[in-house]
Amino acid sequence: MSPLDLGSVDTDRLLRDYGQLEGRELLQALVGELPGQLAVTSSFGAESAVLLALAAEVDPALPVIFLDTGELFDETLDYRHQLERLLGLTNVVTVRPTDEEREQAEELWRTDPDLCCELRKVRPLARAVRGYTALVDGRKRAHGFQRGAVPTLQVVSGTVKVSPLAHWGEEQIEAAFIARGLPRHPLVAQGYRSIGCWPCTRPTAPGESPRAGRWAGMAKTECGIHTTLVLGTDGAGI
Secondary structure, eight states: OOTTOOTTOOHHHHHHHHTTOOHHHHHHHHHHHSTTSEEEEEOOOTTHHHHHHHHHHHOTTSOEEEEOOSOBOHHHHHHHHHHHHHHTOOOEEEEOOOHHHHHHHTTHHHHOHHHHHIIIIIHHHHHHTTTOSEEEOOOOGGGOGGGTTOOSEEEETTEEEEOTTTTOOHHHHHHHHHHHTOOOOGGGGGTOSSOOBGGGBOOOOTTSOGGGGBSTTSSOOOOSTTTOSTTSSSOOOO
């Protein structure tokens, strides 16, 4: 039994048996090991289609948790519905902050972006992922900053964290888009390579990390769902 007490889940064995896997192979293995206990979290951003395609190939009924902060680009909302239809995803769950959280967060992106993210993202997602043993996210080492050493599989504060694309670079992502005929997020053509809320996202210049377009000019590269313990984990996969 794992020292993190995940009930009947032997996390030590999961790490030992599946820690070397990635991509669809890792997803397939964990869906078999943790039926009904695994959810995918997705921003439906610039590269999200690849992870969502892999999930749909494994099981189109897997829960996909989509966080609508109330400040997303209209293009992101349209893209969500496009991918949902194209990939045949049947269990996309939209999560939103409460009216009170949105009211508290109004204009905070100008003065306190950390608190804005906590109210719009961290707290709503914390409520949504309760009850899941494993959370799948699209983080990649190639994005740098705090993601530079992310593993494909880890256990943090009682939750199995799954990053099937952690070791994938731009070439592998591009190849997956082409091989599967996946549509691009509409803003990618305008230079956006990592897409979040519109007030805190800008296009990136050639040679910049994709994450350089998030909270540009601030000492901030993460919204908090991968770095705080509010969820009982180190994040929840956006």
